[in-house]
Amino acid sequence: MEHLWNQNVKKLTPYVPGKPIEDVQKELGLTEIIKLASNENPYGPSPKAIAAAQEAASMNQLYPEPSNRELREKLGMEYGIDSEQIVVSNGADNILLLISQAFLNPGDEVIFCSPTFSVYKSTTLLMGGVPIEIPLNDQYQFDLDGILEKINEKTKLVYVCNPNNPTGTVVDSDELESFIKKVPDHVILVLDEAYAEFISIENYKMGVQYVKEGYNIISVHTFSKLYGLAAARVGFAFASKELLKPILAVREPFPVTRMSDAAAIASLEDPEYRDFILTENRKGLDYLSDELEKLGFSTIESYANFLLVDTGKEIEPLYQDLMKQGIIVRPCTSFGYPNHFRVTVGTPEQNQKFIEVLRKVLEN
Incomplete structure (x- = not known):
């Protein structure tokens, strides 16, 4: 078959x-x-998240609110960004798939370092894109200079997993900012920050700051790790309204359940x-x-x-x-x-x- x-x-x-x-x-x-x-x-999860999910279960006969408005507003306050620059979906891995569906055409090149999260490669191949893999540097970090050398007119997406999985390493904040400023305008930089909330470096600059500054960046996060909602499948991303338009166009109508949405909101209310x-x-x-x-x-x-x-x-x-x-x-x-x-x-x-x-x- x-x-x-x-x-x-x-x-x-x-x-x-x-x-x-x-x-x-x-x-x-x-x-x-x-x-x-x-x-x-x-x-x-937070006990408040568990209680909120249990309460929401009593309304499971109703479809979820499709835009996750309240959750986006809470995230906007948490990260200091307009809620219209946030998309919520069924886990961070689903958002990575949506990004490929929204932007990749056959033959488009996607650059990332290896080893890292395998979904970058699989979603690229699924859309007929061409994955360009380069090794991590000798510090087990993403090789930003190596990525810049591989960017050409065919490059559509660049992924930087920061902290990287499976190494747990981060790139220097100043080096990341310098790299971001050198990425050409025709390239979308995806910062996979599933573990970024764990970074303990003082004044480390996260992706949401670059989104607010207008860079061509999508910053991807999850409730699975820090907030303990892996089974609930709630991911979110920050980007400009223009970058979010095609992502929202390919996103499922009701990607996050009422219980998951309620648990995520309650998690943010339990600092x-x-x-x-x-x-x-x-x-x-x-x-x-x-x-x-x-x-x-x-x-x-x-x-x-x-x-x-x-x-x-x-x-x-x-x-x-x-x-x-x-x-x-x-x-x-x-x-x-x-x-x-x-x-x-x-x-x-x-x-x-x-x-x-x-x-x-x-x-x-």
């Missing part, structure tokens, strides 16, 4: 997420699992919970970095909610041994790092258990 397919679909490789808890429980017969593979918030998550995440990063280095591993300084860990040897046996003990991390072979794994920051108890199990596995 492949002759009936969209021919571009044949070029795609299905996205492989972190191993689900349910699969490990079924395969290994384990009841207690600690999943540190998918960069999820270990504390879950104390958000600050708690940020504080605990920083403590967890420091703890995991220290303990992993004591065990002989090397880590990269991360500005997200995860660490990339170099074990110095093939990762698959260690990954399997950890999983047999109920610990799920993300092997990074698919990212081109056969000796690395990515570990999400958990609660203090989860982090300690992970280190204890890791130490035990290494000793055996």
